[in-house]
Amino acid sequence: MPTFASRGILLLLPFLLLACGGSGGDRPAATTDRPVIGVSVLTLTHAFFQDLTAALEAEADAHGFDVVITACEFDIARQKNQVSDFVVRQVDAIVLAPCDSRAIGTSILEANAAGIPVFTTDIAALSEGIDVVTHVATDNYEGGRLAARAILDAIGGSGQIAIIDHPEVESVIMRTNGFFDELEARSAPVEVVARLPGGGVKDRAFRVAEDILQAHPDLDAIFAINDDTALGAVAAIEKAGRAGTVRVVGFDGTLEARRAIRDGQIFADVIQHPDRIGRETVQAIVRYMNGEPVEDEILIAPSLYTQQDALADPLLQESE
Amino acid sequence: MLPRLSSPPNRTRIQQAVSQFFSNYGMLLVLLLLCTYYAVVTLEEQNPRGADAAEALLDDLTARVPAGGTVLIATKANEEDRVFAAALAEGLRAAGYTPAGPVEGTPQDLRQALEAVAAQGRPIAAIATTRDNAAIVRNLQRQVTSLAETPVLTPASYRWPTFLRADNIRNVANQIVVIAIIAVGMTMVIITAGIDLSVGSLIALSAVVAAYLIQAMGGTEAGTGAMLLASAAAILLCGLVGLFSGFVITRFRVPPFIATLGVMQIASGLAYIISEGKSISAIPDGYVWLGRGADLFSLPNAVVLMILIYAGAHVLMTRTTLGRYIYAVGGNEEAARLSGIRVHAVLVFVYVVAGLLAGLGGIVQASQLKSGAPTYGLMYELYVIAAVVIGGTSLFGGEGKILGTLIGAFIIAVIQNGMNLTGVESYTQKVVLGFVILGAVLLDMLKKRGLR
Structure with a gap:
């Protein structure tokens, strides 16, 4: 005696599952030997961050890293969730352009506790007691x-x-x-x-x-x-x-x-020069992974146009 | 068209109960299927951690390294890796090996440690590390000539869905807790055939007011009493804002959509004014107890709070007169009035509850982020309404279930988390969530037509 209700569920399901799977096939698998960099930036609707992440991705690929790029789109709570998910996936490094320089603190502490190095780019994190390897940004x-x-x-x-x-x-x-x-x-x-x-x-x-x-x-x-x-x-x-x-x-x-x-x-x-910021960030990660010293702040000089x-x-x- | 038959005579009580259950909680089935789906697609190699990892590695190590050799243990600097190192060292000693180290820390620390070990000239039979540190160690050993050929051993991986890992399940619950708490109040409001668009702004207002008061009462040095007082004041303020909405809606008969749209702007503006547009973070470390702590059976405190609120609201809505009044007002306001229910009082009550719970949600958010900022809660009213609608509450009022809303909230959380884990980018996530909301409403329609 299938009611309309249960039939409705049956109708809905295949569609739901299809939709939720999305592009599951082409994601960088967490099981490959390539180390993974998790990136969460302020937004991907600005050309600045599009250029930055594109350069970051290309440079990371050249150095044998996989990259997962996310954006919090100005919602700090969403960025917190993205960092939590990176910690669960045990990425090898996290790159953040924080949505809020202070509220990001608890998320960075979470990554610190899991032993995952955090790098900030463009926007610095200003909470106390956090451990950020380096900050790469325009001066x-x-x-x-x-x-x-x-x-x-x-x-x-x-x-x-x-x-x-x-x-x-x-x-x-x-x-x-x-x-x-x-x-x-x-x-x-x-x-x-x-x-x-x-x-x-x-x-x-x-x-x-x-x-x-x-x-x-x-x-x-x-x-x-x-x-x-x-x-x-x-x-x-x-x-x-x-x-x-x-x-x-x-x-x-x-x-x-x-x-x-x-x-x-x-x-x-x-x-x-967002492209330089992206590249320098990856180079800092590479130096870090090689056990070389990394300076606390890497400033990229702007210029007048x-x-x-x-x-x-x-x-x-x-x-x- | 065939004439519809009335209930077939052979339908048993059990069948009826099952049918009733599915028409009430069909979305529970959807949630379970979603979980199953994500469990299957996230089935992948997992790195064992802590003592399990040490145990897994020991068998392999004893088979490959001749007894008596020195094994260097190198790990990252975190709690689980420390447990791994200690358990492994103990196991190695028991099996007749000499554990060296353990060395832990950043790649730079590890490199210095490896160089120091190499300088001592002691022969190292193997280097033991965790799987997620292996790439770094292998990279580093190439740079220290005398260790370049030393085998690096790691615990064997095992297959398990990432989605079903305990830390991920905790993540899912933590990620939805703010929306789920606020959705309780929204369910009551929507059952009265109203809507409250101000809850997102109230998250920001509550977080900012609490942070501001704590800052005023000593900042990072503020005591527990000050933190409780500040949080209570912020929640109460949001309750008052709810009272104001309820008053405007009942006294002046302003449609709830318009009244709360106005209040949404007011609350958001106040949050920006109080905080001067910046985030306030001079808050003691202890403030994260609610949002980040886990005291009871390692359940996060905020999740315990959420469960308590759902239990309370469920009892209120199903076992009390007030609960029945709320349904009655939503079902038919005029009939409710004629049967002697004080309709206005009931309506004001639900908006006050919605305000208080939105305030509480703001406190949880502030606690999770250890700061208050006026940008919190942006568009959250839409997620909250989505949770309520997916949970089966009718926007026309009169029907809906508190526990349905909890299921609705978890459906949203599971879909978002699942899509994050499978690498679906955030724009696609919005599209999917939109379709899920439409699907839920469609299901609601089908259900009604089926029952009639």
Whole structure:
């Protein structure tokens, strides 16, 4: 006497099982002799982390490692689960770009207790008592100083500026610290008229920029703490019809931002080198596995990228 | 169309009971099948650990290494490996070997230890290590010339589903505990034909308020009393927010969807204001007791708490007058009112419970992460609602089961964990989860049509 209910279950099952199995076949098997690196980054929707993980994967493969890449997509609880799963799978090394520099502490302790080495990349972990082998990142403080110099260039040394911030993230705090220190060191006659959080994402930055433009008709420039923020600001500036009068300096050097720089929408970018960060991270893991000393912090110098660089950029010519 | 027959006369009580069970807990079957599925697909080589590993290695070692030889033990620095090293050293001595070391630690520590052993010039017959450390040891020995040819022995592996390992089962329970606790309150709300969208934001508010108060009461030096007080205050605040939602819904007849949508924004905004957008982590180490501790039969404390809450809520909903009122209000509000039930009081009660439990969920989250941040709980209301719906509670109100919700929560947890273990990437996971929710609703429809 099969009821509709049990028939319903039977209908549902094969589909459920198919769906849940997903791409189970092509995963890196935990049983091969190749050591496994478990990676959990902040997000895979940013070009920065896409470039970083791609370079990391290629470099790891060259050194005989398998890589499992996950992203927490801004949910720290999810990142905690991902690290727990890495510990269960007994990966040989864990690479993290923490969603929250402090809340990640308990997860790192869990990996430490299992004897799995932890490496952080781009975003540092700041909890006390944790053991991180090394932190590989852009020298964000230096990048902030570069950005301040670019802004001064853009506005001719004096004027009103605004910052679209994202203070939840440690690397951004470093950028803004460097930015303000450089302004102060040069005792530049600039007025910071607004400093608002834009979440590091385009749509929120767009709305924040609109409000800033509304409130400050004499604004000369915006420092955007990453490229998505910069592109959001550019959209707002163009909508307000103030392109050319309000300059934007961004941070990261994604492809989309490079195009905007070439087209004069963004004045300049402090560019990071995510591919180098990914490669250096793997090289640090290799040195660690070989029992060689690894320095506590590996800083990758950023550089300034202007319209001149964009016009000569082979990356932009290829993609057109 | 054939006319439907009434119950066939030969249907026994047992058959009826079985049929009843499946229509009530058909999802339990789905959960069991999911577990079986993941047990099969994650069946793989496991590395024995601790004393078992030592035992497994000893047999192999005595067969391959001549008696009396010196065996160097090298492991990673963790508790299980220490047990392995100690048990192995003891076993080796008993079998007439000379254990050397044990050396443990990072590859750098091991390398120095190997170099030191090589420098002593003592002949080493074999190096013993765990399977997950073997690659490192083999790599290191190549760099120490005198040990390059020494055999590296590891315990034989055994086959067992990774999914069914005790630490993974604990993971699954730990990963769902916040959502499962909040889903109890949500089940009651949905049984009254309401919805509470604010629970995700309340996780953040509760975690931030608790962390903020602990910081104010001494930070990392705060005592147990301060931590309890701060947590209780945070939970109570969330209860008050629930009271506010219930008041707006009953007094002004604002649809629950809209009222709690507003409260969701308010609670999230407050969390950002209180924390100034940053995470607060000046919290004593002892605060992780709830989220990370495991005192009772090595069950995680948060899971014990979850079980207690489910037991309490199950009794409330099935054995008390208040429970029957909640079903009655959801089934037909007008009829409930006419039969003398104080409908508004019942509605306010369920939103307060939902608020309190969301606050408790926030405390568990803060305890697991030893910090409070306004970004917690993002979109969790949707997972909570999914757990309730998969558990068989009807969004139209009047029917649903607390234990069904627990099953629903575990279905979500098992699918997510299983997909993580089998390497399904996170975007696909979203798609799968969406289909599971749709499937559950479809099943609910089929069930109703079948019973009618």
